[in-house]
Amino acid sequence: MFILEAVGSFVLRILETWGGFIILLFQTLKQCKRIPRMRYVLQQMAHLGVDTLPIVMLTMLFTGMVVTLQTVTEFIKFGAQSTIGGVVTIAVGRELGPVLVGVVAAGRVGAAITAELSTMKVTEQIDALEVMATNPIRYLVVPRLIACMVMLPLLVVFGDVIGSFGGWVIANYYDVSSFMYMQSINSFVVIHDFTGGLIKAVVFGSIIAIIGCYYGLNAGNGAEGVGKAATKSVVDAIMAIFFFNCFLSLLLYR
């Protein structure tokens, strides 16, 4: 009986949380009917997107290098070194780019959104917005959602390029020529390998923004509440990214 109760309350908690995400998403879309001030959106784009670029570049550079490092010797053994550029670039474009950029952004951007909004909540700044007849969802959530949906695909573009570049560096070290590497990219990679990744990035961007804002707007009181909200936001966003990535891969690349 105790186990059944525990399972039941766990399921109810998950449903309540996801219900909260979905309600916030619809409330945010409803507020989008009024065009948000571009100044706020651009501020968020700079804050959430541009500042995340260095960590995305580093992550994807090393990921491209490691993927090549792990595969190049096997490919050479089977005389398939002429395909290494295409394989690495497809892996980066379809999966590694969007997922890893999503995870990095969930850690950096999602946590930042939650920490900022939850601090605003505990210091009554969100009440102050409401008192000044400003809808907090329109003022705080809409610009962050737009910024994440626009900036995450851009970060993925940079990540894909730098990931493929990392692969080229290692392939070169193993005597795979630049010409062969590029030739294999030209032969194997199609535009859908990248566009599919970009579609994923748009979805991941909205997941990060909505989950980050939800936990920020519903944070408990005090410093402990802010810390807990930030942790939950990052964990839930990463789990959601992996979950949705599975479905999107099925949908986009079947």
Added chain:
Amino acid sequence: MLIKLIDVNKSFKDYKVLKNINLSINKGETLAIIGASGSGKSTLLKLMIGLERPSSGQVWIKNEDIAKLNEEELDKVRLNMGMVFQYSALFDSMTVADNVAFGLREHSSLTEAEIGHIVEEKLNTVGLKDFANYMPNELSGGMKKRVSLARAIAFEPEIILYDEPTSGLDPVMAGKIDKLIKYTQEKMHVTSVVVTHDMDSAYYIADRIAMIYEGEIIALEDAHAIKTSSDKRVQEFINGGRII
């Protein structure tokens, strides 16, 4: 009547915070609400501006029962109201000037030059003209309260609500805030509701004082009547627990 509460009850889960509150506040009047911590003063203030909804009863602001309004309709009522929060609630990512200009930028079609002029005038009123470009974290508690007041009066509202405006301030700064509240009331003819623990402040600024005890209004009188009240609970509160 500018503000009228009829049979208002408010509960959080099973805990009744406010019980059957009936209160009328006249245009241009300053009402101080006193009471012990946790007696429901701040909740009452939040009900008046729609940050909380009553569990039952009516909250009339001018001709609207705000308990029945949706958020968009409520926002129209709120444009006519300002609030000074207990911990100021300044937007910490904006300068002092941007904080004061916020409502004007969001809800008016004024040019930046016109907004700048109003911001300067309001900051001058609260004696912080030279601090326009400071960030809130560079200000003292008293200065933050004054910026919060400048922000509340920027839109020239008819009603201003104050949540413990002098708490945590030294007596000199508390006196300055009291003078500003009085000055705002006299110059702009606003209706003010001030939640406070500070009896000197309440006697100085208020036309009437309401005392809340365990969620109920047990006294609603002018300062002299409150001082001479025969109610033991009132005497205990105003004398800081030292009944004479």
